[in-house]
Amino acid sequence: MLQKSNWIQLFIQYLQMEKNCSIHTVRNYEGDLLHFTHFMEKLGVVCYTDVLSDHVKKYLTELFEKKYARKTVSRKISTLRSFYSFHQREERVKDNVFTFIHLPKSEHKLPNFLYEEEMNHLFEGLSGHRPIDQRDRALLELLYATGMRVSECSQLLIEHIDFSIGTVYLMGKGQKERYVPIGSYALDSIYTYIHNGRAQLFKKTKDSNQHLFLNYRGGRLSERSIRTIMQKRMDQTALQKKLRPHDIRHSFATHLLNNGADLRVVQELLGHEHLSTTQIYTHVTKERLRDVYKQHHPRA
Structure with a gap:
């Protein structure tokens, strides 16, 4: 099992205490991290520090095969990049494997409004x-x-x-x-x-x-x-x-x-x-x- 309870909880505390994120933002971050964690466990990855670029590519492939919207994929990758950046700052990981992952271009949908x-x-x-x-x-x-x-x-x-x-x-x-x-x-x-x-x-x-x-x-x-x-x-x-x-x-x-x-x-x-x-x-x-x-x- 990945050390998800500890690492994710530390990141959640950072979002709440330092970033003053709303409860909805925190909930989205946590959901994205748990989704990634479960997928890594299926691949046999036992530690966040063991995640390699090949694992990330397989995760991205999974997201696209499951037909997640581009906006959702972008959010998940952004979440994971922030997650690793935080733990890199705290010297728990040496490298951020999501640094060079390019986010898919967002769909330019105009917001709905009433005249x-x-x-x-x-x-x-x-x-x-x-x-x-x-x-x-x-x-x-x-x-x-x-x-x-x-x-x-x-x-x-x-x-x-x-x-x-x-x-x-x-x-x-x-x-x-x-x-x-x-x-x-x-x-x-x-x-x-x-x-x-x-x-x-x-x-x-x-x-x-x-x-x-x-x-x-x-x-x-x-x-x-x-x-x-x-x-x-x-x-x-x-x-x-x-x-x-x-x-x-x-x-x-x-x-x-x-x-x-x-x-x-x-x-x-x-x-x-x-x-x-x-x-x-x-x-x-x-x-x-x-x-x-x-x-x-x-x-x-």
């Missing part, structure tokens, strides 16, 4: 007055107004909303803090929800729960529940698109850039560490311009 009229159509479907209707309306308004991640939304407390200046405090990936403005539509919906719908949901629990979004039992609305609710609301519309809650974040960024927002400002609002991550949305706006041109220019 502004489609977002309006989605909001029109949230006009009920029940507590959960008010919650879902506030939820959608806030996601679209700020572009926050669903994971950030699930952790929000009431005190994180500042109605006086119209901002929300967010804790993003890697424990990075940021303040994002909230528009008037979202503020109005949140205010109504807090003083009406949320107050009614809160009566169903004995806990002193200060999270902004509650489930029907009065407990914190989990990340999974938010995704389920948003997916259900999207499915209820007549939009002929397959959408995910994260597409609201894509829509937020796309609409800002379409209306002339500076790319670096959008980067700050989204909480992206690198500008290159935000630049994908410039390709979306170019596609939008091309579509408009083809539809309306007489000699397109």
